[in-house]
Every structure is written in C-alpha cells, then in structure tokens.
Amino acid sequence: AQKITQTQPGMFVQEKEAVTLDCTYDTSDQSYGLFWYKQPSSGEMIFLIYQGSYDEQNATEGRYSLNFQKARKSANLVISASQLGDSAMYFCAMREVPINRLAFGKGNQVVVIP
Amino acid sequence: EAQVTQNPRYLITVTGKKLTVTCSQNMNHEYMSWYRQDPGLGLRQIYYSMNVEVTDKGDVPEGYKVSRKEKRNFPLILESPSPNQTSLYFCASSPGGRFTDTQYFGPGTRLTVL
Numbered sequence: 441a442q443k444i445t446q447t448q449p450g451m452f453v454q455e456k457e458a459v460t461l462d463c464t465y466d467t468s469d470q471s472y473g474l475f476w477y478k479q480p481s482s483g484e485m486i487f488l489i490y491q492g493s494y495d496e497q498n499a500t501e502g503r504y505s506l507n508f509q510k511a512r513k514s515a516n517l518v519i520s521a522s523q524l525g526d527s528a529m530y531f532c533a534m535r536e537v538p539i540n541r542l543a544f545g546k547g548n549q550v551v552v553i554p
Numbered sequence: 555e556a557q558v559t560q561n562p563r564y565l566i567t568v569t570g571k572k573l574t575v576t577c578s579q580n581m582n583h584e585y586m587s588w589y590r591q592d593p594g595l596g597l598r599q600i601y602y603s604m605n606v607e608v609t610d611k612g613d614v615p616e617g618y619k620v621s622r623k624e625k626r627n628f629p630l631i632l633e634s635p636s637p638n639q640t641s642l643y644f645c646a647s648s649p650g651g652r653f654t655d656t657q658y659f660g661p662g663t664r665l666t667v668l
Binding site: 473477483485492493535540542 | 585587589594596597599602604610612613642644646651652653654655656657658659660661662664
C-alpha cells in the first residue's frame, strides 16, 4: 500500500503567488516525521521542512510552511511568494518508527512563470 | 561545510563490470542510507546503516552490497551490474534513526549500465 500520496498534476504558478502542494499519508504509528524535499532539474534533493507527529504548531521555514492536519493525515506544503527558482519537483516523505527509511511520494512538478 | 559527497557523479559502464559508488559525510552522522530514483517508481531504499558495522536491507537490495567500516563512509557496490540498475542513486545521512531526524542527501550519481 502506498504510504505517501501526491496526486496533483504538474502546476504552473505565477511568480509572487502562493502555491499549495498536497500530500496525504498512511500510517498506523503515533510517532512519525513528515518531510518535504525539493529536486530542481539539476537533480539534487534539498531538504525544505519537517513536521513531527507530536508537533502542535504547523512548521514554518522562511517562505515554506506546512499545513499539518493530523486527523485527515495530510501534510500540505505552502510556498509563499513564488520565485522562478522554485521551479522543481517537490517530494513529500514520511519516516516512521521503527522503519528506518523515508517513504517518498511520487512528487509534484511546479513551474513558476514570470 | 556540512555535506554528503558522492563519487562519481556520472558513470557509464558495461554489464558485469564491478563498480563502487562512494559516499562520505562530514557531519558525524550515525545513520546512512542508499536510495535509487527511477521514473514512475520514485525513490526506493536499497540499504541502510544504523552505525559502524551495522547494515540492513531496504526495499530493493538485490544486486547491491554495502559496507560501513568507518562512520563517515558508506560505499555502494555493484558486483555485476545489469541494465536494470541504470538509475539515479542517492546517498543520505541523518544524526540517528529517530523519526525526528532529517536525512540529508548527496548530489546523486547517475549510473548507466549498457
């Protein structure tokens, strides 16, 4: 069964606008971490933001924020004030206890247009 | 600078010719892992290591070997590469194996097996 679901098709976003990327997850554990990574066309995987299952506040990191809805098992990434450099694939991932890996979604493609 | 390094970044080889992809981290992380990324399949874990001399299989270990003789290094060995091992490979490390621990990725190694 797929642990992480990212189903949005590729998105075009106007520069300076906000974009929300959807992520739903499946786990029966109480303890887990949710992560978002960015993969630009150059290929590297860049860590963006983390949310723990016990965190009561939504995580924020600069222009990135995570809309965490535990009961709905969703962890959507919000990028505010999009920039051209935000054009990339974005991956949602989950780390559970005691499984020692990140389970990744298939990714969301974002293209920022001027 | 804190980082995970991989070498080589690009490699074209032929079926059956043994190769090693090196991975090194300078953050004194206990946990290290290898992933492969394939179109339509996303990122999948190959092997991971919780500490020196402790390694375990991930989701797709067939055809790969690893070793962890030193904390900073975690090489990936393909004893007899085959074309289905053509992929983008990532090494990652994190402070430990807790669900709160962020995994940081190396730049990736693009491998083509002819």
